[in-house]
Amino acid sequence: MSGPAAFGRLVGAGWTLLRNDALLPRELRDLYPPVVLTLSKALHLMAGRQAAQGRPGERLARSLERLGPVAIKLGQLLSTRADIFGAEFAEDLARLKDRLEPFPTAIARAEVEHALGRPIETLYASFGEPVAGASLAQAHEAVLLDGRKVAVKVLRPGIARRVGEDAEVLALAARLIDRWVRPARRLEPRGFAAAVIRAALLELDLRLEAAGCDELGEVMGHDGYMRAPAVVWEGVGKRVLTLEWAQGWPLSDAEALTQPGLDRKLLAVNLIRAFLSQALDHGVFHADLHEGNLFVAAPARLTAVDYGIVGRLSAPERRYLAEILWGFLQRDYPRVAQVHFDAGYVPAGHSVAAFAQALRAVGGPVFGRAASEVPMSRVLTQLFEITALYDMRLRPELVLLQKTMMTVEGVARRIDPDHDIWAAADPVVRRWMLRELSPPARIRRFAEEAQAALRNLARLVENPPRAPVVVTPTLPARPRWLWFVLGALAAGAAFVARGVIG
Structure with a gap:
């Protein structure tokens, strides 16, 4: 446009x-x-x-x-x-x-046949009316020829053009805000808009969503806090996605939380732990966990659908997140403050101790209190004031994480008004800290780094650089045999370290 x-x-x-x-x-x-x-x-x-x-x-x-x-x-x-x-x-x-206005089923059937390149009757024994309509697609209830009940997601006609137009408008709005609204610049409007636009564009290829669902299904299987529907790969195309039918009630249904035998407290806990275990343990998480994408069944079973937006965290980002959460859980505000500085979230010119004091002012009144007792609007206002006072800027690479954390905490509050997010998070964060920051974990990382160094050294010896190596007069060139000795020592250290930690 x-x-x-x-x-x-x-x-x-x-x-x-x-x-x-x-x-x-x-x-x-x-x-x-x-x-x-x-x-x-x-x-x-x-x-x-x-x-x-x-x-x-x-x-x-x-x-x-x-x-x-x-x-x-x-x-x-x-x-x-x-x-x-x-x-x-x-x-x-x-x-x-x-619950958006659906498009006709006849159009959906034609889209399915075009995307899959086969008559609809060759895959589905029945193909029903739409059961849910979202911003980009709608879902139909269907039955496969082998009798399995499935949900078929079909993109809305013309949605790619509409998303492209919206992306241009959002990018323009971000540029105008960045230029004319000086206080908003620290929120990185251009970076924020770019992150949102990229997420929206990725949602237009349902083959990528199928892969995200399959990957996160494996990740969720490690803890069991949440599950993903199985992908029916023969029913997947760029504009069509077929998944097994999600059991339970959609959380957007008013009656979902009143079904017999439902443990709302455990359900809220499972939601928080599912998100944190995905993000911390695996570095990949479902980034669109609103009520319309969650199905619940008694006693506390959660099934997530719609994997169009998948968030990812690098190893350093996972470590910073875990250490910040752990610091709050331990009420170690100086440590939380230091991690913010180490990560570059707060510019180095500020005082770590003063920032720790500001964090204590936020965390002290809310720690250990039920969600119903915490005025979140006031907490967010205070956090926004602190971020301005300490020149904190929005990190575009963390937009999906922050948005998902806000969504998940809000959904957990609705499920259980007395929910304690800190108590729910503690076991997952504690497990990560013990596994990743314990002495055995440090030895394991040293061993891995030593092995990586040895591999790089071997490649360097086998394929020496063509450009001449400049040797400073004060440091004599080391003979090649010395590199082999150092490599052998590194390999030995790696072997011993692995033996120590099992």
């Missing part, structure tokens, strides 16, 4: 929000400062008749649905945080999770 066209769509998005009184809704005027209150009243004069229809959340949901898939993703995130925006507002946005 050209620049002028993107700008026109951006203006159109603002006009849609304005006409629905979803930009600065009149119901919140008691909370606005004087300048914003005046602006709200002025904008309301331009609102259409539809602005009087429904509550603020309903009007925002209506606006976001018209604005397209990327905007709908934002609404899905907001809908998970009833503790911040209010239960009524979150419920009004809940329809964006899986």
Whole structure:
């Protein structure tokens, strides 16, 4: 899309929000400062008749649905945080999770046949009406020829073009914010937009989602906190995905949490531990865990669907996350502060001790308290003030992690209002710390590094560089036999270390 066209769509998005009184809704005027209150009243004069229809959340949901898939993703995130925006507002946005207007089944059948290159009857004994409609695709209930019940996900017609248009608009908005809103620059609007756009584009190839589902299914099988449906590979194409039917009730259904025999406390604990074990132990996690993508069954069984967005963490990022969580669990705020500096999250010019004091001000009042006793909106406001005070910038590579943590914590709160996130996280974080930072683990890493050094040394000896090696006058060149001796010593150290740690 050209620049002028993107700008026109951006203006159109603002006009849609304005006409629905979803930009600065009149119901919140008691909370606005004087300048914003005046602006709200002025904008309301331009609102259409539809602005009087429904509550603020309903009007925002209506606006976001018209604005397209990327905007709908934002609404899905907001809908998970009833503790911040209010239960009524979150419920009004809940329809964006899986209750969007479906497209005709006849079109879906044609899409399946085109994507798979075969008549639909050669794979499915029956192919039913849509059972869920999301921003990018809809799901149909079907039965395979061998009798297995499956869900068939089909991309919406024209969705690639719509996502491309939304991506241009989001990128333009990020550039404008970065240029004209100086306080927002530390939030890295361009990097944030790029991360969101890339995630949305990857969702347009359902073959990648099938691979993500299969990979995370293996990962989830290690602990059993959550499971993934099995992939029916013969029913997978770029625009079609077939998975075994998820057992239980979708968590977006109001009756899901009232089913007989459900242990809501354990269910919330399993959700937190499932996410943390994926991220910490394996460095890969389901990055779209809102209620519309979770099925629950008694007593505390969780099945996740929709693997279009998969988050990944490098080894250093996993270590920083674990050490920060462990520091909070131990109330070791100086350690938490130091990790932030080590990771580069806080610029080096600030005081570690002063930052630790600020973290204590946030963590002290909430540690060990039930979710229902913690005003999360106030905590987030305080955290935002601290990040500004210490010049902390958004890390684009951590956008999916932070977004998923926020979503998961919000869903856990809804499942169990008295949920204690710290108690739920403790066993997973403690296990990681004992395994990765214990003396045996350090010896194991040394052994691995020694072996890697030996392999590199062997390659260097076998294929010496063509360019002449410059030897400084003060350090005589070492004979080649010395490198073999050093290599043998490294190999011996690796062998001994492996024997020590078993």
